[in-house]
Amino acid sequence: MNIPPINLKAQFKGVKNDIMKGIREILDDQKLILGQYCLKLEEQVAGMTGIPHAVSCANGTDALILSLMALGIGHGDEVITTPYTFFSSASSIALVGARPVFVDIQECDMNIDPGLIEKAITPNTKAIAVVHLFGKICDMKTITAIGQKHNIPIVEDMAQALGARRGNVSAGNFGDIAATSFYPTKNLGGIGEGGMVLTKRDDLGEKVRKLRVHGMGEKPYIHEMIGFNSRLDEIKAMALSVKFSKLALWNKTRLETAGYYNMHLRDVAVTLPIIEDETSHIFHHYVLRTDKRDALQAHLKENGIMTGIYYPVPLHLQPCFSYLGYAEGSFPMAEKAAKTSLAMPVFPELKKTEKDYIIKMIRSFCELQVEEQPVTQE
Secondary structure: OOEOOOOHHHHHHOOHHHHHHHHHHHHHHOOOEOOHHHHHHHHHHHHHHOOOEEEEEOOHHHHHHHHHHHOOOOOOOEEEEOOOOOOHHHHHHHHOOOEEEEOOEOOOOOOEOHHHHHHHOOOOEEEEEEEOHHHEOOOHHHHHHHHHHHOOOEEEEOOOOOOOEEOOEEOOOOOOEEEEEOOOOOOOOOOOOOEEEEEOOHHHHHHHHHHOEOOEOOOOOOEOOOOOEOOOEHHHHHHHHHHHOOHHHHHHHHHHHHHHHHHHHOOOOOEOOOOOOOOOEOOOOEEEEOOOHHHHHHHHHHOOEOOEOOOOOOHHHOHHHHHHOOOOOOOHHHHHHHHHEEEEOOOOOOOHHHHHHHHHHHHHHHHHHHHHOOOOOO
């Protein structure tokens, strides 16, 4: 077999006709930026999440930057976040002039450890930016309580968690403002870059709408603040709007695949992701962990299964963040995750025969490792 980590071509087949029809319509109409499809996409996401302000923008990184700018975060400020995440979760903080302050992760789900957050708070702390990693919602009850206690706003990086919920509460509702991404590989992935800011606060929603168009308000060419250009174009918004109708099913299918993997791998020597319920994890990635990660990845590749490592270098060890003063050993859980995590194919179009083959190859690797262990003499 030849199984890719994600199959965008297979996904596109199911929506191709509607997207191509929409492209022709937009090109004929020539309303190309922030038009009816941007508005429709914003309404769709707002309706699903229950968050009144859903503001589309150019990409997920911009969504984070816009969120921080809307909160007034800048030079001299500190923002607490996780070192085990995609780069932009921290680079966005640095790009607005603030200082990322890292807190280690929990071993159980690789999300930020709430028990360590308060120790990192200083008079300069102006936000706590959590990441719902791989689609798993953080312990927001504890984290929001910390934010309220210290009067610190919460930013939710939900780039991998659009559609995840705790009970009836969707990701993005727990904090003051949230950012998501529509990068092509996301659960709701576009035909290019795209992002969105979500907030329940009217003041922040209004500010983000201005910031994304150079700080311009209702009057054209009158700039109320210094913003930048982060508009989503109509063709990308239309494609996302078409795909949106399938998001709930795609997320459900990912969860079912994760459960299938867990059921058939529960007795092998790897650490599997936790499935608490049917809503709080949408499995943008299905990540298992093993000390023999590199060997397992090589074994799977030899047998036609492509996997991913998210993320091979934790952010506190990235060269560009050396000025923060962290060193190897600063965040042992994050460093351990970087050495042991491996993402299996979990895309919705994955066939049962492919799932079974992946399971078979993982099991064969683990069985081989047991056979190769030396026998100790009494």
